[in-house]
Structure formats: C-alpha cells, structure tokens
Amino acid sequence: MADPVFIGVAVLTVGSAIVALETRELIYAAIALAISMLGVAGFFLLLDAPFVAMFQISVYVGAVAVLIIFAVMLVRTQALFTMREDRKRKGAGIALMLIIMASLGALLLASGLNGQFGNFSSSEAIDFREIGELMVTYYAPTLIILALTLAGAVISALALARREDITATSGGAEQPSGRTN
Amino acid sequence: MVLVAIGIYGLVVKRNAIRMLISIEIIANAANLSLVAFSRSVPNAQGQAFALFSIAIAAAEVAVGLGLVIVAYRLYKEIDVAEFRSMRG
Numbered sequence: 001m002a003d004p005v006f007i008g009v010a011v012l013t014v015g016s017a018i019v020a021l022e023t024r025e026l027i028y029a030a031i032a033l034a035i036s037m038l039g040v041a042g043f044f045l046l047l048d049a050p051f052v053a054m055f056q057i058s059v060y061v062g063a064v065a066v067l068i069i070f071a072v073m074l075v076r077t078q079a080l081f082t083m084r085e086d087r088k089r090k091g092a093g094i095a096l097m098l099i100i101m102a103s104l105g106a107l108l109l110a111s112g113l114n115g116q117f118g119n120f121s122s123s124e125a126i127d128f129r130e131i132g133e134l135m136v137t138y139y140a141p142t143l144i145i146l147a148l149t150l151a152g153a154v155i156s157a158l159a160l161a162r163r164e165d166i167t168a169t170s171g172g173a174e175q176p177s178g179r180t181n
Numbered sequence: 182m183v184l185v186a187i188g189i190y191g192l193v194v195k196r197n198a199i200r201m202l203i204s205i206e207i208i209a210n211a212a213n214l215s216l217v218a219f220s221r222s223v224p225n226a227q228g229q230a231f232a233l234f235s236i237a238i239a240a241a242e243v244a245v246g247l248g249l250v251i252v253a254y255r256l257y258k259e260i261d262v263a264e265f266r267s268m269r270g
Contacts, residue, residue, distance in 0.1 A: 017207050020203050020207070021203060021204060021207075030203075033206060033207070036207065036210070037206075037210065040210045040213070040214055043214055043217075043218075044214075047217050047218055047221045048221060049220070049221065049229050049232075051229070051233075052213075052217055052229050052232050052233060052236075055233055055236055056213075056236060059236050059237070059239075059240050060206075060210075060236070060240075063240060064206065064239075064240060064243050067243060067247055068202070068203070068243070068247065070247075071250060071251060074251055074254075075250070075251065130226040131226050131229050131233070134226050134227065135230055135233075139230055139234075142234060146234055146237055146238070149237075149238065149241055150237060150240070152241075153241030153242070153244050153245050154241070154244060156245055157244040157245050157247070157248035158248075159248075160245070160248035160249060160252050161248045161251045161252065
C-alpha cells in the first residue's frame with residue numbers, strides 16, 4: 001500500500017489538479033491539467049493497463065491540452081483571466097468538496113471492498129488483445145456509435161466556432177477553416 | 182490501492198471554479214481511474230474497454246465545450262459564466 005512510486009504519482013496528480021484550478025493564468029492551468037493527466041496515465045501504468053495509459057497520453061496530453069491552449073490563445077485578453085470570486089462561494093465549494101470526500105470515503109470503507117479485492121499480485125494482468133477482441137466483437141456497435149459521436153462533435157465544434165462576420169474574400173479560399181481570429 | 186485511488190478521486194472531484202471545463206476533465210479522469218482500478222481488481226477487460234470509450238467521449242465533449250466557449254466569448258467578450266445572463270431561458 002505504501003508504495004513510494006504510487007505516493008509520488010498521487011502527489012503529482014492531485015497537486016497539479018489543484019494547481020490547474022487555482023492558478024491565475026489560464027495557460028498555466030492548461031499545462032497543469034496536462035501534467036495531471038500524465039499522472040493519471042501513470043496510475044494506469046501502475047494498474048497494469050498500458051494500453052489505456054497510452055490512449056490517455058495521446059488523447060489528453062496530445063489533443064485535449066493542446067486544444068485548451070489553443071482556445072486560451074484565441075480568447076486572449078489579459079483582463080479576462082483574473083478570477084473574480086467571492087470568499088463565501090469559495091468556502092462553500094471547499095466545504096462541499098470535504099463533504100463529498102468524506103461521504104465517498106465512508107461509503108468505500110463501509111462497503112468492505114478493500115478486503116475483498118485486496119489481492120492485486122495474485123490476479124493476472126489483462127492483456128490488451130483481450131480489450132481489442134472485446135471491442136470488435138461485443139462492443140462493435142458501441143464503437144461505431146462512438147465514431148459517429150466523435151465525427152458529429154468535431155463537425156459541430158467547427159460549425160460553432162465558424163465566424164459569420166467574415167465576408168468571403170475574392171477567391172474564397174483564403175480562410176477555409178474559418179477558425180482564425 | 183483501490184481505496185487510496187478512490188480517495189484521490191474524492192479529493193479531485195470537487196474543486197469547482199469558473200474553469201468548469203477543466204474541472205469536468207478532472208472528474209472524468211477520476212471516473213476513468215476508478216473504472217480501470219476496479220477492472221484490475223476484478224480481473225475483467227470490460228472496465229478498460231469502458232475507460233477507453235469514456236476517454237473518447239470526453240475528448241468529443243471538450244471539443245464541443247471549447248467551441249461553445251469561443252462562441253460565447255465572441256458574443257459577450259467575456260468568459261465568466263456569471264455574466265452569461267441572457268443564456269438563461
């Protein structure tokens with residue numbers, strides 16, 4: 001339980017998650033989020049799930065963090081990034097966090113899962129071939145729906161971010177993406 | 182180990198600020214983490230398959246969310262959610 005690697009990854013993940021929400025500059029927040037996602041990927045590696053870990057790194061650190069940084073750069077105005085929040089609201093948020101934490105911990109302790117599933121070393125790690133086989137057999141319709149969802153999300157994001165106020169220039173091909181600001 | 186993982190998940194879950202999108206990402210990651218942890222402790226590949234699906238859905242959600250943020254910024258010149266009064270009904 002007191003694995004030093006585990007403790008280190010936990011501190012990295014939770015610490016950079018807190019930094020991501022508390023820092024003033026939004027761009028540092030995006031970078032801290034990427035570091036936190038790397039920590040979660042480290043957890044996946046510790047849990048013998050290297051395939052999910054690689055997926056996590058490529059999607060979150062590679063795509064989502066870069067996307068957030070791009071959005072931050074698109075809406076760059078320095079005055080907007082100062083967080084205006086009142087103390088009462090922050091205190092209420094922290095109290096709510098503590099309540100949820102305590103109740104989840106109590107729930108987990110009461111459920112007795114720790115003693116039941118405590119034997120990690122005895123069970124075999126899951127091969128990623130098994131995941132792949134599951135994905136193309138039993139979860140094949142889910143995979144197709146997921147692909148359609150992703151395509152729809154990308155198209156709708158492009159449609160949302162399109163600027164209507166740019167009139168088409170002479171060739172019309174000058175700004176084909178329309179996301180330049 | 183699962184216990185500590187879920188404890189972290191509880192810690193991470195509730196830090197809601199104006200940066201809601203980042204919080205949503207952190208919450209989704211905590212859920213993924215618990216999925217994979219349970220999939221490890223009950224030796225079963227379905228948990229990892231679900232975690233993969235969930236990661237992909239979260240990526241789509243971030244794309245749409247950032248598109249919405251950009252549109253809202255263009256409309257209001259503001260990214261503070263408290264200022265989006267006219268979006269209500």
